[in-house]
Every structure is written in C-alpha cells, then in structure tokens.
Amino acid sequence: MPLEIVTIPCLSDNYAYLAHDPATGATAVVDVPEAAPVEAALAERGWRLSDILITHHHQDHVGGVEALRDAHGARVVGAAADAHRLPPLDLALGDGDSISIGAATGRVLDVSGHTVGHIAYHFPDSGVVFTADSLMALGCGRVFEGTPEMMWASLSKLAALPPETLVCSGHEYTAANGRFALTIEPENAALRARVAEVAVLRAEGRPTVPSRLSEELATNPFLRAGQDAVKRGVGMEGAPDADVFAEVRARKDRF
Template sequence: MPAQIHVFRCLQDNIGALVHDPNTGACAAIDAPEEGPILAALAETGWRLSDILVTHRHSDHVQAIDPLKRRTGCRVVAPLKAREQVPHADAYVREGDTVHVGSLQAHVWETPGHCADHVSYWFAADRDLFAGDTLFTLGCGRVLEGSYGDLWSSLQRLAALPEEARVFCGHDYTLSNARFALAVDPDNEALKARAAEAEEAKAQGRFLVPTTIGQEKAANPFLRAGEPSLAKAVHKEGAKPVEVFQALREWKNRF
C-alpha cells in the first residue's frame, strides 16, 4: 500500500507533515516545528509517531524534537552536518544514505544553499519529496550559508525529478511567492492560473502543499532562470542561469 501523508499548519507559516506506512503502522513527522499541532494531527489521524526526519537545523524545524521524543519515544534522524545543533538524534545521515519508515524507504539528498546541513528526503516509490526550505510552492529558500550556486545546483537536482513527483515544503509562503513571480514573469499563463488557485485555496482555508515538480517547472521563476524572459526581467540577458538565479533571489529578498 502507498504512503499516507497528512499536512497541517504549525507556528505561523510552517507546514507540518506526517508520513504513515499503512503496512506497518510506522509514522514519521518531517521536522518538528511545534509539538501541539503535531500531537493534534496524530490524534486526528489515529497514527502513532515512530520517527522524526529532520531536514535542517533551524529552530523552527527542530524545537519540538525533545518534547516529542520524551512523549513518544520516537527515533530522531538528522543531517550529520547538524550534529551539534541536534545532539540527541538517534541516527545521522548524509548524501547517499537511506532511511526507512516501516516499509517505506527514503533516499537522503544533501541540498545545501539555504543552509549547509540541509537534506531532502525522496520517497522514490511513492514519488514524494520532502524538500524542507530548499524548494517552496512558487519559490525557494533564502541563501543563508554557502553560495547562490549551491542553492541553484540543489534546485536543478530537484527539478530533474519526474514531473508528477509531489513536493512537500517546510513553509506556506505561496501568496507572497506568487506576487513576486507575477512581478518578474507577468505573461506566464501557468503562473497566472497557479496564483489564482493559491488565492482560492486561501479563501477556503487550504494551502497549495503539495505541489508537483511539473507545476513548479512551469510557474516557479527560480526553476526557470535559464529562460531568456527571466534573464530579461533582471537585466541579465546572455548571463549564466546561476547569475540570473542570484539576481532573482536578491530581488525577492527586497520584495
């Protein structure tokens, strides 16, 4: 049976996610932003927390690890490069490792750029990607460590996944991302439709997570920095895609 996934809000704009294996009953939380909403999601679904899979060390993704571990006895898996900031994890992972949640298997991909220790979890059999703060619906994370080239490379790697792959991100920034995307890519019909869908979702109390790789390649300007129209928008005609990407991200920082 395929994985079951439940998404919900945490904190102000974090997205919590539970990944449940119906074959074994195992259930992983992707990151641990806030204990209360995670416990409420577990109660709503009837699932039992067995694991926490950490994407990166920032406090809004790890601050509920200790209380959840004390309450449930769950296993904590964290990036090896975040060992000092997540000292009580049960396992540390790096590029090329695999993680099991019951009978479900996730490949660990190092996706630096937002921060040096960031990893994403790719459940290939289910075509589900948990991208943390690397790739958002209609956006991407800020470059806080490393280089713009690091984040561009990470995004290009994710963009090479199958178009039907579902992307679960760590925050709901969709409406602000849509406003920026429309400012830089105003003639993109796929983007216009996606922005309207985001507004409708907000009115209904929903959010556009998951998205898909195909939807993001069509509408997300940060995955389209190799296209002439995006280069023109940032006055970088003829520049390398990574330079266009940097100009786009720096514009978004000021937007």
C-alpha cells in the first residue's frame, strides 16, 4: 500500500509532510518547522508519530523537532554528514542508504547545494520524493553552501526519477518562482498555464505543493537548464548545462 501524504502549512511559508503507512500505522513527519501544526494534523487523524525525517539543518526545517521527539518518542533520522548541526539523531544516513516508514522502504539521496549535507527521501513504491529546499515547485533553493555545479548535479539526480513522482518541497514560493520562470521562457505554453493555475490555487488559499516531477520537467527553468529554449533565454546557446544553471540561479538571486 502506498504511503498516505498530508501537506501541513507551517510558519509563514513552510511545509511539513506526514507520510503514513496504512499497513502498519507508522507515521513519519518530514521536517518540522514548528510542532503545533504537526500535532494538530496527527490528532485530527488519530495517527501515532513513529519517525521524524530531517532534510537539512536550517532552523525553519528543524525548529519543532525536539518538541515532537519529547512528546512522541519518535525516531529522529537525518544526514550523517550534517549530524554535527542537526538535533541529535537516532539514525544517521548517507546517499544510497535505505529508510523505512513501517513497511514502506525508501532511499536517501544526497542533494547538496542549498546546504552541504542536504538529503532527500525517495519512496519509489509510493511514487513520492521529499526534496525540501533542493528541487522546489517551479524553482530550487538558493545555493548557500555548495556550488552551482553541485546543485545542478543534485537536480539532475532528482530529474532522473520517474516523471510521475510526487515532489514534496519545503516552501510556498511557487507564485514568485513562476513570475521569474516567465522571464526565462515567456513562450513556454505549459509554464504559462501552470502560472495561471498557481494563481487560482493561491487565491483560494490552497497549497501549490506537492507537484509532479513531469510538471517540473516541463516548466521549471532550473531543471530545464539543459534545454535549448532555456539556453536561448539566457543567451547561452551551446554552453554547458551546469553553466546555464548557474546563470539562471544568479538571475533568480537578483530577481
């Protein structure tokens, strides 16, 4: 049985995710910007928290970890490479390692770039990947600690997942990301349609995440740095893909 995913708005523009295994009753939360909304979502469904999965060390992703651990005795999982600046881990993992939520088995992906040691969690049988601030809806995280080449390698790794994969990212930045994306590919019909759809969702107060990887491959300029249309959009026809990504990221940083 696939994991049941619940999107939980937190803080001003963050998201946490519950991943519930119906077969065993195990429930994980991926990132904890704050504890109260997670507690409310668990109580509403009568679920018990078994695991806390951390993607990276930033406070807006770990701020509620200790409170949830204390309240539920949940296992805390994170990157071994980042353990020195994460809340204490019960299980430290690296790229390619397995992770389980009840009977559901996933794989850890090193997606460093936004931070060094940032990881994603891919559960192939459930068709879902938790990407936090690596691949985002119509965007990607700022490259704070890594290099553009590192971030491009991480995004390329995520782009290679099955197109139907559900991408659970960490922030409600999609509308702003869409406005930027249109400056790179103004003639992309799929992008224009998606931006219009995002506007409707936000007007109704609804989240724009998760998204499908297929949507990102068709509309996200950061994933599309290898496409001729994006290269033309930044005046870099024939340039290496990683260099084009770096230019797109630099333009977004100034946008």
